[in-house]
Amino acid sequence: VQLQASGGGLVQAGGSLTLSCAASGRTFSSGVMGWFRQTPGNEREFVAAITWAVTIPYYSASVKGRFTISRASARNTVYLQMNSLEPEDTAVYYCARDTDYVLGSDVTDRARYDYWGQGTQVTVSS
Numbered sequence: 584v585q586l587q588a589s590g591g592g593l594v595q596a597g598g599s600l601t602l603s604c605a606a607s608g609r610t611f612s613s614g615v616m617g618w619f620r621q622t623p624g625n626e627r628e629f630v631a632a633i634t635w636a637v638t639i640p641y642y643s644a645s646v647k648g649r650f651t652i653s654r655a656s657a658r659n660t661v662y663l664q665m666n667s668l669e670p671e672d673t674a675v676y677y678c679a680r681d682t683d684y685v686l687g688s689d690v691t692d693r694a695r696y697d698y699w700g701q702g703t704q705v706t707v708s709s
Contacts, residue, residue: 591703604678606659615684616661620674629691668707675702
């Protein structure tokens with residue numbers, strides 16, 4: 584499985600961006616796909632995730648209400664709509680897939696994810 588993330592860029596505070604992540608291979612019927620972000624010197628942190636068999640979204644407290652995760656199952660693609668962006672959202676954003684997810688697993692645990700995209704830079708200017 585290869586994950587290809589896109590959609591990053593430079594935006595002013597209060598603006599919006601939409602990230603996309605397309606996964607290669609046959610159509611998924613289970614698992615979870617998530618977004619994490621990382622700034623220099625810091626650990627990669629959970630942003631959002633969405634389960635595949637039954638659509639359940641999860642968000643970190645810092646983005647809930649501003650970001651929306653969605654999926655296009657037929658295209659193995661996950662999206663992250665980011666609104667009301669803040670300078671604190673500046674980071675490299677990574678998409679990832681947990682193929683062994685079962686209901687109740689911790690989607691915020693990056694160690695669970697076995698496939699990662701290459702990252703896309705999001706810069707929010709003040």
